[in-house]
Amino acid sequence: xxxxxxxxxxxxxxxxxxxxxxxxxxxxxxxxxxxxxxxxxxxxxxxxxxxxxxxxxxxxxxxxxxxxxxxxxxxxxxxxxxxxxxxxx
Amino acid sequence: xxxxxxxxxxxxxxxxxxxxxxxxxxxxxxxxxxxxxxxxxxxxxxxxxxxxxxxxxxxxxxxxxxxxxxxxxxxxxxxxxxxxxxxxx
Amino acid sequence: xxxxxxxxxxxxxxxxxxxxxxxxxxxxxxxxxxxxxxxxxxxxxxxxxxxxxxxxxxxxxxxxxxxxxxxxxxxxxxxxxxxxxxxxx
Amino acid sequence: xxxxxxxxxxxxxxxxxxxxxxxxxxxxxxxxxxxxxxxxxxxxxxxxxxxxxxxxxxxxxxxxxxxxxxxxxxxxxxxxxxxxxxxxx
Numbered sequence: 001x002x003x004x005x006x007x008x009x010x011x012x013x014x015x016x017x018x019x020x021x022x023x024x025x026x027x028x029x030x031x032x033x034x035x036x037x038x039x040x041x042x043x044x045x046x047x048x049x050x051x052x053x054x055x056x057x058x059x060x061x062x063x064x065x066x067x068x069x070x071x072x073x074x075x076x077x078x079x080x081x082x083x084x085x086x087x088x089x
Numbered sequence: 090x091x092x093x094x095x096x097x098x099x100x101x102x103x104x105x106x107x108x109x110x111x112x113x114x115x116x117x118x119x120x121x122x123x124x125x126x127x128x129x130x131x132x133x134x135x136x137x138x139x140x141x142x143x144x145x146x147x148x149x150x151x152x153x154x155x156x157x158x159x160x161x162x163x164x165x166x167x168x169x170x171x172x173x174x175x176x177x178x
Numbered sequence: 179x180x181x182x183x184x185x186x187x188x189x190x191x192x193x194x195x196x197x198x199x200x201x202x203x204x205x206x207x208x209x210x211x212x213x214x215x216x217x218x219x220x221x222x223x224x225x226x227x228x229x230x231x232x233x234x235x236x237x238x239x240x241x242x243x244x245x246x247x248x249x250x251x252x253x254x255x256x257x258x259x260x261x262x263x264x265x266x267x
Numbered sequence: 268x269x270x271x272x273x274x275x276x277x278x279x280x281x282x283x284x285x286x287x288x289x290x291x292x293x294x295x296x297x298x299x300x301x302x303x304x305x306x307x308x309x310x311x312x313x314x315x316x317x318x319x320x321x322x323x324x325x326x327x328x329x330x331x332x333x334x335x336x337x338x339x340x341x342x343x344x345x346x347x348x349x350x351x352x353x354x355x356x
Contacts, residue, residue, distance in 0.1 A: 042266075045262065045266070046262070048265070049261055052258055056254045056258065057254060060254075064238075065242065076231070076235060076238075077231075079230075079234060079257065080230055080231040082261070083230050083261055084223065084224070086264045086265045088223070
């Protein structure tokens with residue numbers, strides 16, 4: 001179900017990106033193109049947040065409740081990594 | 090020529106995004122999907138910077154050399170706006 | 179201990195920011211000021227990531243292992259929120 | 268005058284950052300600290316945009332109207348660079 005929502009959003013973003021490509025092909029005004037790219041960026045960040053939320057409510061809970069301390073450590077480390085990365089893109 | 094480069098890059102990013110959609114369809118690990126989305130984001134930011142560079146070297150120079158103070162003001166304001174937006178996405 | 183590291187880093191950043199203020203007072207070149215502000219931004223993002231890591235390894239583990247489903251939900255929701263926010267600043 | 272505004276804003280942000288340091292000293296809730304750091308980040312980005320605006324309306328106009336093509340190129344390149352950087356921090 002969650003996957004359905006994620007897929008639908010990603011496909012909408014793909015359509016948006018194709019629109020940007022068309023704008024460039026039709027020689028649209030640079031600033032308008034940049035603004036549309038920024039809108040695509042923002043939409044992608046939202047999808048990422050939604051995927052992270054699903055991940056926290058499934059894999060992360062399982063790992064923390066599980067018996068494998070290594071797995072738990074890995075799962076928590078990954079969250080910090082994508083968080084750190086997210087402020088760079 | 091610049092437009093060619095921009096188009097090629099945007100199409101590569103479109104392919105990358107389709108790869109992300111496939112990953113979700115094939116139920117890839119959430120964190121791997123997020124990382125790929127962040128890579129798409131980073132690539133889009135690079136294209137934006139390249140488009141801005143072309144814009145500065147054409148329209149902006151024309152506007153500043155031109156005789157229309159309103160147009161000049163508008164063009165400079167737009168740059169500040171996309172810059173401000175860029176730190177938000 | 180973790181708190182010590184966080185504090186030390188934040189105080190270093192405070193010193194860096196005071197340096198930026200001095201640059202503006204001494205009429206430094208705009209672009210150099212912007213670059214230093216971006217460096218302060220990057221350093222702050224790193225501290226955020228470190229604080230999040232500590233949080234995941236303490237409060238979040240406690241909440242997930244605990245018996246309060248409401249608290250667990252709140253704690254996981256907060257992580258998604260700061261993640262979403264982090265791609266906007 | 269512009270410098271006055273920039274200075275005032277930077278000093279406000281310095282006060283905000285000192286508040287964050289106090290929060291950490293008083294062992295505030297991690298997520299609240301992260302949110303305050305993100306607010307400081309957002310405020311810094313706004314100051315950067317304001318500094319860039321002043322820069323565009325002074326140095327950049329001068330460079331473009333001036334007779335030094337090297338200087339003009341340098342000034343335009345710098346804008347692309349801080350723009351590219353701004354989507355990474």
